[in-house]
Amino acid sequence: MIPVAMIGLVMIHTVAIRMVTIRAVLTFALALQTISPDATQHWNAARHAEEQKQFALAVSEYRKVTELEPAFAAGFVSLGQAFMEQRDYASALVPLRRALELDSGLLPAHQLLGYALLAQGYAAEAVPHLDRAHEQGALGIAQVETGQFAEAIQNLQAELQKRPNDPDLLYYLGRASGLLSKQSVDTLLAAYPDSARAHQSMAENYFVLRQMAEAEKEYEQALTLRSDIPDLRLELGQVFAMTSRWPQAEEQFRAEVKLQPGNAEAAYRLGDALLQQGKAHEARAELERSNKLQPQMPETLYALGKAAAIDGDDSTAEKSWTSLLTVEKDTPLAAQAHFSLASLYRKQGKTAEAAAHMHEFQRLQK
C-alpha cells in the first residue's frame, strides 16, 4: 500500500497549484448568479480571510453563505475548499458532496472531492471524480491504489508530459510499473505454473534475492522447456558469474551469442567471462565485436582496455580507456579508467602522464 503520508504530500502540492484555478472558476460562477447582499458580504469576508490565511474564519464565513443561500453550489465548493486549506479533508466531504447534488457537472467540486477522498484513503471513490475533472496525476495515484496499474501508468505518463521530472509522479510511475509487472507475473504463475516463462520469472526473483542455487535450478528448467527464448542463457550466465563459476558462465554467454549474434550485451558478457578467466585475447575479440554493435558503451570500453592491456596491446588499451573518458567524466568507471591509464603510463615510464591520471583518480575518489 502507498503510505497515506505520501499521498498527503502529493495532495498538498497539487492542491496548492489548483486553488488559484478553482477560485477563478468560482468567482466567475458567482458573477453569473444572484445571491443576497448579506450572503455577498459574508462571501467577500471569507475571501479576505483566505487571503490572510485565516482559514478558520474563512470556514465560518463560507458556512454563513451556505446557510443564507442553500442552493448556491459554489458556496459549498468554497466551504469545502476552505476546509481543505486547513487540511481538514474529512470535513470537506459534506459540503463538496452537497455542491454536486446541486450541480452534478460542477468540475471544481469533482476536483476537490476527488482530492479529499484520495487524501483519506478512499481511492476507489476518488477515481470517478478525478476522472471527471481530468486530474490525471491524482487519478493515476488513485488507480495505483485500486490496482488499475495499466491505467495508472497511462495517466501518470500523461501528467509527466506536463510536469517532467516531478519526483512524486516519477515515484508513483515506478511503483505502478513494478506492481503491474508483479501482477503480470502472478497471472503467469497462476495460469501457466510449469511454463518456461514461469520458471524464468521465478529465476529472476531468486536472482534478485541472491538465492543463486534456486535461480540456477529455475533457469535450467526453463531451458529444458524452451531453449530458444532470448536472454534466458544470458541471465543464467549471470547466475554463474555472480558465483564466480566463469567457465559455466562462458558456456551460457556463448550460447546466447549464437542465438543473438546482434546482441551487444551478450557479446560484452561473453568477453567479460573470458577476461575473468584470463583469456585476454579471446575476450578482446568479443569486446571489440560488442563495441561495434553498440559503440561507446563505457563498460565495454573499460573491459576492452583491460583485455588489450593483458594481451600486450598497450595502444588499444590506451585508446579504449581514453575513449571511455570522453563518454564519462566523474563516474566510478571514469575513476577506474584514470587508474588504469596511470598504471599503463607508469609501466611505460611516462611518469608525468601517470601522475596526471593518478591525480584525477584520487580527485574522483574524494
Add this chain to the structure above:
Amino acid sequence: MLGRFLQSVCTVAVAMVAAAASSGPPQFDVTTPRGIDFTLQNSPTSQKYLIETMPGGVALLDYNNDGLLDIFVVNGGHIGSPMTSPETFDRHDPRYWNRLYRQNRDGTFTDVTEQAGLANAGDGNYGMGVAVGDYDNDGYPDLYVTSYGRNILYHNNGNGTFTDVTAKAGVAGGWSVSAGFFDYDNDGKLDLFVTRYMEWDAQHSKDCGGNFHTYCPPGEFPRTTNILYHNRGDGTFEDVSQRSGIAAKKGHGLGVAFADYDGDGLTDIYVANDGMQQYLFHNNGNGTFTEVAMEAGAALNVDGGPLSGMGVVFQDYDNDGLPDVIVTTLPRQTYAVFHNEGHGAFTDRGLQTGVTMLSGVTAGWGVGLEDFDNDGQKDLFVAQGHVLDNVEKIDPSLHYLEPPLLALNHGDRFEPADPGTHAVWAARGAAFGDLNNDGSVDVVTTVLGGPVQVFMNRGGGGHWLTITLRGTRSNRDGLGARVQVNGQTRFATTAGSYESANDKRLHFGLGPAKTAKIEVLWPSGTHQVLNDVPANQFLEIREPERP
C-alpha cells in the same frame, strides 16, 4: 653491495631422504594428529565484538631443536556478553590457554604448555597471533604473542621452557594482530614489526547490519599505527615507529610480510590493510621507511578499488627472481596478485594467473606460496571462511564456512586442486612447514570454534631440497637472505600469512633435477654459491664468517 662468490664451503648435509622422481599432484590427509586437543575459543557473543572474528595464529617451530617441528597455537578467550570492565577473558581456565604441542618421533604430539611455562597468557589478553624469531641469536626460537590487551615476548630458555620477558624487552604494544621478526638494518639482530588494526574497545563497539546484528566494517572505527621495534642487542627493544616513519601512516593493519622487493639488499615491509589501500614500506637504508604502495602499483586492485586485505605472502611465484605479493581479501574483491615487474613497480595479475577466478566468492586469511608437489613452481594455499557468521542472511550466495583453497602453479597460472577434504570451516591462521620431514610441505590451520586442522602432504613425487640457514655475521637464522635454487627464489622469513609463523627452513621442489645449484645472498651482503648439491636432503648452510 654483493660480497664475493664462495664455492660450496661451510655446508653440512644433515639428512638424506629418498624420493621418487616423477612429479604429480600432492595428496593431503587432513586430520588432527593424536595428542592435539586444541579448540580455538573465539567466544562469539550477541554483541558482535570485532575481536571475536579475528583469532588465531599458529606457528611451526622446532622449539627444542630436536629436528621435528612443533606447533604453537594462540587461543582467544572467554568474552562476556556484554564485556565486563576490566575483562579478564578467563585466560586462567585451561580451555582458553595458548598451547604448545611438542612433536614426538612417531608423529604424535604432547601438550607441553604448562611445563614450557606458556600457560599464563596474561589477564586481559584475548589472543590474536604469533611471531617466531631468535631475537637473541642463542640458537633457540623465541615467541611473540599478540593480543587484544598486551603482547607477550617469551624468551626460549633452551631447556624446554620459556620466560615472559616483555617488560624488560619493552614490547608490550597495544592491541595487535600479526607480527614478524626481521632485520631491517642488517645489524645481525632481529627487529620486530607489529600490525595494529584500529582504535577500538568494548565501550566503543558498534553493531552494524540493519535487520541482522552483525560485525561492523573497519571503516566504522578510527585507523591506527603499526609498531616497529629495533633490537638493541641487550635483550631490549626500542620503539622506533615514529623515527622510522612507520607511524606516519595509519591504517587497518592485519597481515604482514617481508622481502627485498627492489634488490637493494634491505628488507621491505608489506602490510595487508582491511578495507583500504595496502601499504608497502620501502626500506631507505638509514633507519627510515617510505610508504610507496600507491606509486608502486601495489596498493589497490586492478580496477583501483580498495582491498579488505587480511593475509599476505611476499614470495616469488613465477620464478623471475623478484618477490611478488598475494593479498587475501573478502568475497567480490578477489585476491590480489601484485606481480613484481622490477624497477620497484607492481601490477595486479589476478586475471592472468587465474587467482581472480578462484577467489570471487571466498574470504581468505592465512596464505602461503609453497611448492606442494615439488615440481619447481610455488603453489597457493589459502585458509578461508567469511568474517560474518550470518553472512548467508545478508547474501545467500556467500557462506561463512568455506573450504580451503589449494591451487597448483602450472607455470604462472594457478589451477584448483584437491586439498584433501570437502569440509568447510571458518579458518583463520595458516602456517607452512614440513612436519614429518618427508620432503613435502604440510599446512596447519586454525578454525574459529574448532580444532586445529593439519594437512599432511603425502608428496607429489618430485625431488626437493630443504635448507636451514645458519647466519654468523647475519642474524643466526639468516632471515632476510635471498636463496636461489635452480632458478627459484625464496626470501628467508618466518613471517607472512595471517597472524602466523612458518617453518624457518626454506623448501624447494626440484622436479626431476637430482642436483641443485644454490646461491645465497646473506643480509650481511655475502654471496655464497654451492654447486651440484644432491637433491632430497635437509641441508644446513653456514654463512662464511669472514667476507
